[in-house]
Amino acid sequence: MVCDDYSGYKARFKSGQIIEVGCIAHARRKFYELHVPGKSEIAEQALALIQKLYMIEAEIRKNTDGSAEQRHQYRQQYSKLVMTQLHEWLLQH
Numbered sequence: 087m088v089c090d091d092y093s094g095y096k097a098r099f100k101s102g103q104i105i106e107v108g109c110i111a112h113a114r115r116k117f118y119e120l121h122v123p124g125k126s127e128i129a130e131q132a133l134a135l136i137q138k139l140y141m142i143e144a145e146i147r148k149n150t151d152g153s154a155e156q157r158h159q160y161r162q163q164y165s166k167l168v169m170t171q172l173h174e175w176l177l178q179h
Contacts, residue, residue: 110136128179135172139165 099106114136121129142164150156 110139131175131179132172135168135175138168139172142168 095104095106098104114133117126117129117132117136120126121133142161145164146157146160150160
């Protein structure tokens with residue numbers, strides 16, 4: 087389930103009834119808040135990786151017919167690599 091941080095969902099996540107999936111826009115905002123006042127180089131690296139995902143989404147809108155299957159294929163081909171890079175980067179930092 088993709089959701090905000092509404093506390094009503096927390097019990098369901100803990101019980102394993104549903105799996106929490108975070109929103110990249112909310113994660114981006116936290117890195118942005120770190121980078122703007124303090125010019126955090128680490129936050130800047132995260133923002134650069136997230137920007138790649140935004141660029142891929144723009145390409146999806148431009149280069150597909152909008153079907154769920156085409157979007158899925160495009161994301162598997164392009165976004166999956168960036169998400170793997172972001173995950174590895176997060177584990178390092």
